[in-house]
Amino acid sequence: MNKKISIILAGEAGQGIQSIESIIVSVLKKDGFNIFATKEYMSRVRGGVNSTTIIVAENSIDAYYENMDIFIPLSDAALKRYEKNITQNTIILADNTQVHHPKITNLPIQRLASELGNVIFSNTIAAGVILGIFNASQEIMNNLIKNLFQKKGEEIVNKNLEAIKIGYNIGNELKNNKVVDININKTGDKNSLLMNGADAIAIGALAGGCNACFAYPMTPSTSVFTNMANYSKNYNIAVEQVEDEIGVINMALGCWYAGGRALVTTSGGGFALMTEGLSLAGMTETPVVIHLAQRPGPATGLPTRTEQGDLNLALYAGHGVFPRIIFAPGNLKQAFELSAMAFNYADKFQIPVFILSDQYFVDTYYNIPIFDIDNIKKEDFFIKTEKDYKRYKITDDGISPRGIPGFGEGLVAVDSDEHNEEGRITEDLNGISLQMKNKRLRKFKKVEEYALPPVLYGKEGFKNLIICWGSTLNIVLETVKNIKNSDIAVLFFPQVYPLHKSTIEFLNKAKKVIAVENNSTGQFADLIKTITGFEVKTRILKYNGIQFSVEELLVKIKENL
Amino acid sequence: MENIFDRQQEMAWCPGCGNFGLRKIVLSAIAELGLDQKKLVFVSGIGQAAKAPQYMDVNYFNGLHGRALPAATGIKIANPELTVIVESGDGDMYGEGGNHFLHSIRRNPDITVIVHNNMVYGLTKGQASPTSQKGMITPIQVNGVFETPINPLALAISLDASFVARGAVHEQELTKELIKKAIMHKGFALVDVFQACVSFNKLNTHKWFRENTYKIDENRNPEDKIKAFELALKENPYPLGLFYINKNKIPFEENLPLYKNSKEPLYKRKNEIKNLLLSKI
Numbered sequence: 001m002n003k004k005i006s007i008i009l010a011g012e013a014g015q016g017i018q019s020i021e022s023i024i025v026s027v028l029k030k031d032g033f034n035i036f037a038t039k040e041y042m043s044r045v046r047g048g049v050n051s052t053t054i055i056v057a058e059n060s061i062d063a064y065y066e067n068m069d070i071f072i073p074l075s076d077a078a079l080k081r082y083e084k085n086i087t088q089n090t091i092i093l094a095d096n097t098q099v100h101h102p103k104i105t106n107l108p109i110q111r112l113a114s115e116l117g118n119v120i121f122s123n124t125i126a127a128g129v130i131l132g133i134f135n136a137s138q139e140i141m142n143n144l145i146k147n148l149f150q151k152k153g154e155e156i157v158n159k160n161l162e163a164i165k166i167g168y169n170i171g172n173e174l175k176n177n178k179v180v181d182i183n184i185n186k187t188g189d190k191n192s193l194l195m196n197g198a199d200a201i202a203i204g205a206l207a208g209g210c211n212a213c214f215a216y217p218m219t220p221s222t223s224v225f226t227n228m229a230n231y232s233k234n235y236n237i238a239v240e241q242v243e244d245e246i247g248v249i250n251m252a253l254g255c256w257y258a259g260g261r262a263l264v265t266t267s268g269g270g271f272a273l274m275t276e277g278l279s280l281a282g283m284t285e286t287p288v289v290i291h292l293a294q295r296p297g298p299a300t301g302l303p304t305r306t307e308q309g310d311l312n313l314a315l316y317a318g319h320g321v322f323p324r325i326i327f328a329p330g331n332l333k334q335a336f337e338l339s340a341m342a343f344n345y346a347d348k349f350q351i352p353v354f355i356l357s358d359q360y361f362v363d364t365y366y367n368i369p370i371f372d373i374d375n376i377k378k379e380d381f382f383i384k385t386e387k388d389y390k391r392y393k394i395t396d397d398g399i400s401p402r403g404i405p406g407f408g409e410g411l412v413a414v415d416s417d418e419h420n421e422e423g424r425i426t427e428d429l430n431g432i433s434l435q436m437k438n439k440r441l442r443k444f445k446k447v448e449e450y451a452l453p454p455v456l457y458g459k460e461g462f463k464n465l466i467i468c469w470g471s472t473l474n475i476v477l478e479t480v481k482n483i484k485n486s487d488i489a490v491l492f493f494p495q496v497y498p499l500h501k502s503t504i505e506f507l508n509k510a511k512k513v514i515a516v517e518n519n520s521t522g523q524f525a526d527l528i529k530t531i532t533g534f535e536v537k538t539r540i541l542k543y544n545g546i547q548f549s550v551e552e553l554l555v556k557i558k559e560n561l
Numbered sequence: 562m563e564n565i566f567d568r569q570q571e572m573a574w575c576p577g578c579g580n581f582g583l584r585k586i587v588l589s590a591i592a593e594l595g596l597d598q599k600k601l602v603f604v605s606g607i608g609q610a611a612k613a614p615q616y617m618d619v620n621y622f623n624g625l626h627g628r629a630l631p632a633a634t635g636i637k638i639a640n641p642e643l644t645v646i647v648e649s650g651d652g653d654m655y656g657e658g659g660n661h662f663l664h665s666i667r668r669n670p671d672i673t674v675i676v677h678n679n680m681v682y683g684l685t686k687g688q689a690s691p692t693s694q695k696g697m698i699t700p701i702q703v704n705g706v707f708e709t710p711i712n713p714l715a716l717a718i719s720l721d722a723s724f725v726a727r728g729a730v731h732e733q734e735l736t737k738e739l740i741k742k743a744i745m746h747k748g749f750a751l752v753d754v755f756q757a758c759v760s761f762n763k764l765n766t767h768k769w770f771r772e773n774t775y776k777i778d779e780n781r782n783p784e785d786k787i788k789a790f791e792l793a794l795k796e797n798p799y800p801l802g803l804f805y806i807n808k809n810k811i812p813f814e815e816n817l818p819l820y821k822n823s824k825e826p827l828y829k830r831k832n833e834i835k836n837l838l839l840s841k842i
Contacts, residue, residue: 256635
């Protein structure tokens, strides 16, 4: 059993939850603990209740547990929202002048911060308490504080160093007095990576040759955009915030047409606006990569929460018929690799490629061993054109060599109307028009040949098969590990469309197949039925805007075995 | 003289259409500038005007209705060495593409935007366009247009577009020179061009445009924004010529960090990400 401690920090938006979290997570990770963190926040800039769950563990940890060992509420509202999760084992650490509950172990943070000269130091003190509880390295802690506040001048740095020390001593005392009894060994890899889904997607995209990113800000997809904007200072990447999502996708297509490799990052409503542009990508056979970070709909829905509800949208968006690829990474490594691959596949097949994530996935971070990046390369598929170049040359596999303007002797003409080989408008229905349709249809077959196979976790002789895709992977794997039943295997789909041909063989081998999805209908199970004819009757679904916790999934899977 | 950009093929325009005249003007302008054919890209949306690139020997991106500007900007971002010209109609640019028109002016990519302005929808057969004049009766606006027409020049000047001009098909020489200047200008250059739709606009005919336009005094100072705006508000008759130029604006792509020191197009560039990944330790 993995020894672990869950800490929940909760407070109003603007109270500084994120700064406390970032200090704790960075120091503990650098000190050799295994760390997992995810956040839940309201769609507001001030007030409400936001929270962060930090799990510190002896072995690596990458899945969400709702259990609460240490609860740090910064306000009564925060306490109230999570009161139901308080168990007899929960330790509540709070300032009893601010928060009221009989179980509180008092941390006089406000008074101590005021004594330092400003209540603003409360957050640093709070972070120090947690670090003291874990007996974290004070050297690492102090270095982090220095880096964090360096820009604000020496006085602020020194005050924060004092603040963190005050907190640290309180934490240490709590530990020594066994108020908080923690014994977790620092067995983590200090050279592991600490990143969230948004980091993995953005860096993966760069590894795959992404050199432009266009977007309109929309939660939860914006974090990838923010990363790209930061990278644009030092890397070859053009970043622009466009006036609307329609402009975003058209800018991306123009960019790809002229030899760039653009990423668009968006969420449900924004992507809905892009669907005509998606269809343009299909018709003009212009590559494009779309990161679609899902959140609950319809319409504005729950803007800051999570759901796997837009698989159907990604599958069927865009009028007319054209091939596409949909990747749904389940962990950070896959997010990195599939994002890179998305660029190469988009270019290779001249189609739109989706990276389907969600709020939980992009906002969750944990430490993982460093990726092997030697095999990940930008592969270019465009050609230097000859004088008589034809953009839509009819070929056996449907893929016409793609030229770009200004490279070679040819002219490159693309058209959203049905066109001939030269890219000129045609209405020759039974001639070239039909040949073009058939050319695009042949690409479906080609794309399918390259589909990634589903990944089986567990033994071949399984009786029960749990299928999942995207962000549920780690939670499902962690749950199954806890069930300790060798009859259960997990079949994960890093690519949800097109499906690999082996899919049906796996399904047929199982006595029982259970789909676990973070949506209300089982969209992926429906897709499996449409493509393979196999009906997944047992579906464990969650759609309140929060990801599954390992604890609740454990109960649900056991019920359904 | 043979024009390398000229492409002889059947064209889908009505006999007498203003598009023929503007096509000739554009072909002369790009030939006289001696532009590198390989590095010239036309971008258009949808509409009768947007078919123009089909009838030239050029690179082109014929995209969606209203969406030529973001596509053109994307092309310029991928390769600043390309000369990018948008050819569009009044419905495409000022109607469906209105939002992109506003923000592309703010963004100021180094592109030229030629708008065939015939004050009516041609491809969809005669409905009102954003520049249709009040009172025009159409199959949809059966009691006559009552909405105030958009004034693209005044709008562009109000947003400080870096080059704003109006030509007319009946003023071939003037319009050709305006287009040449627009192409040579660094930044977003708008050339709105009056032309007649012989099939669907019985109000604003070739004759009407001749009688209701006049040439701006060439000696006036086009850098005075207030005066340019005042001029842009003049109607019946409408001024033709260069209204406004702002030589101090930096083109969008030159503001991007990656083009600060080099114009090397994106397809020739690489990123080494090892250190970025290591920064996550």
